[in-house]
Amino acid sequence: MKKKVIFFDLGETLVYRNPSLVNISFRFLKKEGYNIPKKYLSEVLNACALKMRPIVESGKISDSKKWEIYISMVFKKLNIKNKNLMLNLMQHLKKGTSFRLFSDVKKSLIYLKKKGFKLGIISNASPEAENILKRTGIYDIFDSIIISEKVGFEKPDVNIYKKALKTINVLPEETIFVGDNFIADIKGAIKANITPVWLRRKSKNNEFSYDGNTTAKVFKIKDISGLIKLIKKEGWN
Secondary structure (H helix, E strand, C coil), X not given: CCCCEEEECCECCCEEECCCHHHHHHHHHHHXXXXXXXXXXXXXXXXXXXHCHHHHHHXXXXXXXXXXXXXXXXXXXXXXXXXXXXXXXXXXXXXXXXXXXXXXXXXXXXXXXXXXXXXXXXXXXXXXXXXXXXXXXCHHHCCEEEEHHHHCCCCCCHHHHHHHHHHHCCXXXXXXXEECCHHHHXXXXXHCCCEEEEECCCCCCCCCCCCCCCCCXXXXXXXXXXXXXXXXXXXXX
């Protein structure tokens, strides 16, 4: 079936942290006199991210609250009791000033737009996400921008997908959703009857790119330019 709309996740799908979460955390801690080996810090960040999986699956907690729980868990594991440092780190991460576009994103979005697709964002994020889109120069490309903390629903809650579909007045079967997180992005899209495209990038920031399995048909790509090839192959345009 021909597709009319493509929705994208934001973090680790269109943009990535540079410096990475590990490097940002390492610098913050070192500045305050905590000389924690970077390798160990990375292990702690990943281990705590895995413990966050049930919270992500529930889709009941806001993105800001999830980050608060996560960073608190990391600091507890590191045995750091500096609350001001923890709050400063959370605030810095929330602003998202380190996010950069993946190199293939902008040209791919412009191409898809020229091919007649309407484009949208569905992101579990704070309202700061809009500033990330503006700063990276892609805000005006999108026809719909759905930010979880603005609409009151978190992926994989099916309601955030329904809200997105309504903003563009499109049917689920006419829609593609592209994301890196199997739980939030792919399982959510499947529940909403939207065609799921699972982005499997190689990234330094894959703490929350949870894996998973399903009996549903899931398309896989390695980058956004791969989406263009998939659309041609499946005859979606």
